[in-house]
Amino acid sequence: MLVDLDYFFAQCEEMRNSSIKDKSVVVCVYSGRSEESGAVSTANYIAREYGVKSGIPIYSAKKKLEDKDAVFLPVDHKFYSEISKKIMTILRSYADRFQQAGIDEAYLDVSQKVKGNFEEAKELAQKIKKEIKAQQKLTCSIGIGPNKLIAKIAADVQKPDGLTIVKPEEVESFLSPLPVKRLIGVGRKTVKKMENLEIKTIGDLAKYDMQKLITLFGKSMGAYFHNAAMGIDDNLVQERGEAESISRIHTLHENTRDLKVILEEADHLCEEVHERLVKQSLSFKTIGIIMITTDLNMRTRSKTLKSPTNDLESLKKTVKELFEKIINETELEARRVGVKVSNFVKGKRRQKQITDFIGIAKN
Numbered sequence: 001m002l003v004d005l006d007y008f009f010a011q012c013e014e015m016r017n018s019s020i021k022d023k024s025v026v027v028c029v030y031s032g033r034s035e036e037s038g039a040v041s042t043a044n045y046i047a048r049e050y051g052v053k054s055g056i057p058i059y060s061a062k063k064k065l066e067d068k069d070a071v072f073l074p075v076d077h078k079f080y081s082e083i084s085k086k087i088m089t090i091l092r093s094y095a096d097r098f099q100q101a102g103i104d105e106a107y108l109d110v111s112q113k114v115k116g117n118f119e120e121a122k123e124l125a126q127k128i129k130k131e132i133k134a135q136q137k138l139t140c141s142i143g144i145g146p147n148k149l150i151a152k153i154a155a156d157v158q159k160p161d162g163l164t165i166v167k168p169e170e171v172e173s174f175l176s177p178l179p180v181k182r183l184i185g186v187g188r189k190t191v192k193k194m195e196n197l198e199i200k201t202i203g204d205l206a207k208y209d210m211q212k213l214i215t216l217f218g219k220s221m222g223a224y225f226h227n228a229a230m231g232i233d234d235n236l237v238q239e240r241g242e243a244e245s246i247s248r249i250h251t252l253h254e255n256t257r258d259l260k261v262i263l264e265e266a267d268h269l270c271e272e273v274h275e276r277l278v279k280q281s282l283s284f285k286t287i288g289i290i291m292i293t294t295d296l297n298m299r300t301r302s303k304t305l306k307s308p309t310n311d312l313e314s315l316k317k318t319v320k321e322l323f324e325k326i327i328n329e330t331e332l333e334a335r336r337v338g339v340k341v342s343n344f345v346k347g348k349r350r351q352k353q354i355t356d357f358i359g360i361a362k363n
């Protein structure tokens with residue numbers, strides 16, 4: 001699930017001083033150049049009804065609220081951060097895995113806690129909302145979905161004080177009528193470009209030919225747009241400080257170009273990496289090798305698989321492939337060799353329905 005506090009800075013101000021609750025509340029970042037120069041940080045929902053929102057100039061917000069009962073306050077980051085910290089502590093206690101995604105939002109992986117049951121997830125979300133209300137007197141909106149992408153969009157469709165649940169079988173009907181701008185990474189320019197292609201909704205985008213998207217937006221964005229429109233997202237709720245990759249590197253007994261020697265060592269490294277993956281119940285999509293040659297240059301190659309795996313044999317096979325390649329690309333001997341996996345997915349997931357980007361990257 002994604003939990004996002006409603007009109008956060010402005011709600012903190014209302015909480016601190018309840019007498020402003022029924023007025024338009026506008027939190028401002030004053031630039032100091034003149035009395036009214038600067039921008040709106042955020043506004044409560046009363047002010048939003050008059051068109052006041054994050055990012056607009058303060059003078060324009062003042063104009064919109066000219067004859068209304070409105071309060072303009074300067075941002076007080078210290079105060080909001082303290083409240084944020086307390087809320088994050090509460091949220092963390094409800095999650096199997098936790099990732100703070102901003103001052104007022106966090107992803108909670110609750111899959112195990114609710115045993116994959118969406119009804120239970122809903123009850124858990126209600127409990128979380130209640131606790132935040134009781135302890136901090138704040139409301140939030142929660143989105144629940146089979147992955148981070150869906151949870152984030154779900155949290156956004158019903159605000160303030162919303163709770164939106166999207167079960168796996170509802171993903172398509174949920175996404176398809178929404179405008180493409182709901183997807184992360186689809187900004188104003190992309191919206192324009194897509195509009196010219198008659199792509200207005202996420203449903204239009206999902207139906208659009210992926211190869212054409214790749215031609216138009218580049219390999220990685222094209223594939224991402226296609227996947228996202230289908231509701232596919234394998235990203236893990238990433239605990240802070242948690243490794244984004246797992247690697248092992250070893251110095252060879254003597255410098256060599258003998259593939260047999262190198263692969264023997266690489267196999268060991270694969271086993272060690274694999275052991276750690278199993279312990280953390282992670283699957284990976286990207287496999288990389290590292291070779292430090294006698295000139296002390298580090299060379300790397302990597303390959304991204306079609307779908308995540310945690311299979312040791314696939315790991316060894318790809319590592320072998322990559323070492324065969326890299327050895328052919330240099331005359332030098334290897335001094336140290338390493339294996340690295342990244343692009344993690346928790347546990348083992350279903351196979352993807354579409355073929356996404358497969359490639360051997362040089363870096």
Ligand code: TTP
Binds near residue numbers: 004042055
């Ligand atoms: P958001 O969660 O994007 O906005 P919000 O909490 O004010 O409103 P919503 O109910 O839609 O969630 O951002 C969190 C805080 O970050 C927000 O309260 C103020 C700050 N912020 C800015 O200072 N400038 C900005 O442009 C945005 C979007 C947010």
Ligand code: MG
Binds near residue numbers: 006007
């Ligand atoms: Mg918010």
